Amino acid sequence: MRDLEILMNPNKLVKHLKKPANEFTKYDIIKFIDDHHIEMLNFRYVGEDGKLKTLNFVITSKDYLESILSTGERVDGSSLFSYIHAGFSDLYVIPRFRTAFVNPFTEHPTLDILCSFYTKDGYPLESAPEYILKKASAKFTKDTGYNFKAMGELEYYLISEKSDLYPSEDQKGYHEASPFTNWENLRTEALLIIAQCGGKIKYGHSEVGNFSTDTHMYEQNEIEFIPVDPEEAVEQLIISKWILRMLGKKHNVVISFAPKITVGKAGSGLHIHMMLEKDDKNYIADDVGLTDIAKKLIAGVLTHAQSLTAFGNTIPTSYLRLVPHQEAPTMVCWGDSNRSVLVRVPLGWIAKTNMIKDANPQERGSVPYIPGKQTVELRSPDGSADLYHLMAGVILAARDGILDEDALDKANKLYVNFNIFDEKYEDIFNALKKLPNSCYESAECLEKDRKFYQKDGVFPEGTIDGFLKRLKCFDDKNMNERLFNNHVEIKKLVDDYIHHM
Numbered sequence: 001m002r003d004l005e006i007l008m009n010p011n012k013l014v015k016h017l018k019k020p021a022n023e024f025t026k027y028d029i030i031k032f033i034d035d036h037h038i039e040m041l042n043f044r045y046v047g048e049d050g051k052l053k054t055l056n057f058v059i060t061s062k063d064y065l066e067s068i069l070s071t072g073e074r075v076d077g078s079s080l081f082s083y084i085h086a087g088f089s090d091l092y093v094i095p096r097f098r099t100a101f102v103n104p105f106t107e108h109p110t111l112d113i114l115c116s117f118y119t120k121d122g123y124p125l126e127s128a129p130e131y132i133l134k135k136a137s138a139k140f141t142k143d144t145g146y147n148f149k150a151m152g153e154l155e156y157y158l159i160s161e162k163s164d165l166y167p168s169e170d171q172k173g174y175h176e177a178s179p180f181t182n183w184e185n186l187r188t189e190a191l192l193i194i195a196q197c198g199g200k201i202k203y204g205h206s207e208v209g210n211f212s213t214d215t216h217m218y219e220q221n222e223i224e225f226i227p228v229d230p231e232e233a234v235e236q237l238i239i240s241k242w243i244l245r246m247l248g249k250k251h252n253v254v255i256s257f258a259p260k261i262t263v264g265k266a267g268s269g270l271h272i273h274m275m276l277e278k279d280d281k282n283y284i285a286d287d288v289g290l291t292d293i294a295k296k297l298i299a300g301v302l303t304h305a306q307s308l309t310a311f312g313n314t315i316p317t318s319y320l321r322l323v324p325h326q327e328a329p330t331m332v333c334w335g336d337s338n339r340s341v342l343v344r345v346p347l348g349w350i351a352k353t354n355m356i357k358d359a360n361p362q363e364r365g366s367v368p369y370i371p372g373k374q375t376v377e378l379r380s381p382d383g384s385a386d387l388y389h390l391m392a393g394v395i396l397a398a399r400d401g402i403l404d405e406d407a408l409d410k411a412n413k414l415y416v417n418f419n420i421f422d423e424k425y426e427d428i429f430n431a432l433k434k435l436p437n438s439c440y441e442s443a444e445c446l447e448k449d450r451k452f453y454q455k456d457g458v459f460p461e462g463t464i465d466g467f468l469k470r471l472k473c474f475d476d477k478n479m480n481e482r483l484f485n486n487h488v489e490i491k492k493l494v495d496d497y498i499h500h501m
């Protein structure tokens, strides 16, 4: 296992140090810096706005390097988080060696490391988003006996000046290739860089959303990852968003993760795939299909789906995406392969027919059957998601389902294996709960469910207060109806939040 992880790994530190990232020590980092003549070090951490911040160090001596890597640095927490008061604002940022990567954009060789926040007393900051996730993940493992694994599907639009050489078909961008899509090269450049920075990439492709105006082209893309520990799943998304935006700047195009760019065209989701692991085995499916524990997990996620939008759909334009017929969910239900449901069970290589041998009759000997790829996918979150809080909330919801004695029953009641928008099923459709349709409604749902997130101190009270305040401030109740067909106002709203999170 360990050797397989090192072999052919594109992460520059794993390659050089010949060990998996979670085994990196301070001396490994110093050795890498020394061997590669790295001149600078950046501490990176995620601010309240979801973006990667940076603190630059020049490596002036080995002593200095050792001291930064041993003790971290001091920062002004009140400028990073609104709920930290200016009077007691100093925090420590402590590097997590596992996350080190060579900065792909600096002129001078530079190593970046993600950091965690600590208080003046030397304890993790209870309200730090990455610590909230750590608490949720540890609680899940302790109470269920399983490890929660996850990955996000990162959808984005690339907006560039129009070229008419090979026009593309409106809304038919799915898996389109060059020359009928214009920015495949930027996507592949991003995929490679993300992998070299430690991201566990599954693949990248063009997505459905594809349209143009008189002057500009809008091309939707997607990058998917491999399920990993939840903290790593969030980190790889945040680093990927930064890399994509940096590449946008390099190529002079706009890259946006905004949930909706234009009404009537595909929006950008950030679906979360979930897995349950114990002793290197995935417990989401067995030989015959989805396991009972997976169904219970789904029931838990569905139970809290209406408040999870507070973390996963954080701006008014999020709710322009959650509309019928755009491959986005609107109702609380689950099903197989159907993209209108909230939790989808995608194909998971359950059948043991050995398709490779069928397609390659020349293949001799035994072709290994590789089980364990089944995931279940929450489809409500979008590119505005507050990722650490969202992931923590999803984990708590999954845990709640697994521990709930009635969860199987709940799951069975919410299962749909048809298109829920088909008129034939109107009665069933009307009996389902709806996802919130504004930030304001999401806040109301979170308010009702806040005790659940705050239980055992996972989400501090102040964190939930902060979400409620921000969501309510948008004052966007009934926004969908208010803005109906008002293209000027919608465009203004989209532009206001084009680079949110």
Ligand SMILES: NC(=O)CC[C@H](N)C(=O)O
Residues within 6 Å of the ligand: 155, 208, 266, 267, 268, 269, 270, 321, 326, 327, 328, 339, 379
């Ligand atoms: N293929 C897909 O699942 C597309 C998803 C869609 N873009 C969304 O908004 O969620």
